[in-house]
Amino acid sequence: MGFFSKDIKTMDDLFVHTLRVIYYAEKQIVQALPAMVNKSSDPQLKQGFRVHLGETKNHVTRLEQVFKLHGQQPTLVDCPAIDGIIDEAEEVAGEVEDKSVLDAALIAAAQSVEHYEITRYGTLIAWAKELGRSDVVALLQQNLDEEKAADKKLTAMAESKVNRRAA
Numbered sequence: 486m487g488f489f490s491k492d493i494k495t496m497d498d499l500f501v502h503t504l505r506v507i508y509y510a511e512k513q514i515v516q517a518l519p520a521m522v523n524k525s526s527d528p529q530l531k532q533g534f535r536v537h538l539g540e541t542k543n544h545v546t547r548l549e550q551v552f553k554l555h556g557q558q559p560t561l562v563d564c565p566a567i568d569g570i571i572d573e574a575e576e577v578a579g580e581v582e583d584k585s586v587l588d589a590a591l592i593a594a595a596q597s598v599e600h601y602e603i604t605r606y607g608t609l610i611a612w613a614k615e616l617g618r619s620d621v622v623a624l625l626q627q628n629l630d631e632e633k634a635a636d637k638k639l640t641a642m643a644e645s646k647v648n649r650r651a652a
């Protein structure tokens with residue numbers, strides 16, 4: 486179903502469609518993170534990816550709760566955006582040999598994933614509010630808060646790496 490599919494007529498349809506897109510994205514991220522854990526060298530980064538894998542599994546579960554509260558079955562809609570981000574990350578990571586350069590590439594890739602998720606959740610929260618669904622807002626907000634925290638940690642790691650190299 487394309488974004489401008491005729492099946493989307495109301496704000497509610499659009500909300501559910503976007504929910505299916507992020508549901509697909511979160512599931513792809515669960516698949517992609519173990520490779521990021523394996524490829525990273527910095528122990529703090531490795532641990533960060535491990536922690537976020539656990540959080541991402543919870544994101545999937547919370548989305549399933551959102552579907553349920555909204556009276557919908559959790560179904561997927563392909564998300565070429567997240568597929569592209571993950572493909573690009575794998576491509577770049579495959580080309581880098583130096584461990585600390587590879588870590589920098591993994592941080593950058595992970596941040597593009599987090600930023601993608603942050604925009605989706607921001608939009609979904611705004612629409613859920615518009616639809617008067619404060620029950621699902623709370624669940625979506627928990628996911629958003631964890632994406633933002635993950636992004637902040639990645640920024641801090643990127644900056645400390647840069648500072649270490651400059652020292």
Ligand SMILES: [Fe+2]
Nearest residue numbers: 511541544602
């Ligand atoms: Fe997530």
Ligand SMILES: [Fe+2]
Nearest residue numbers: 599602632635
């Ligand atoms: Fe995330």
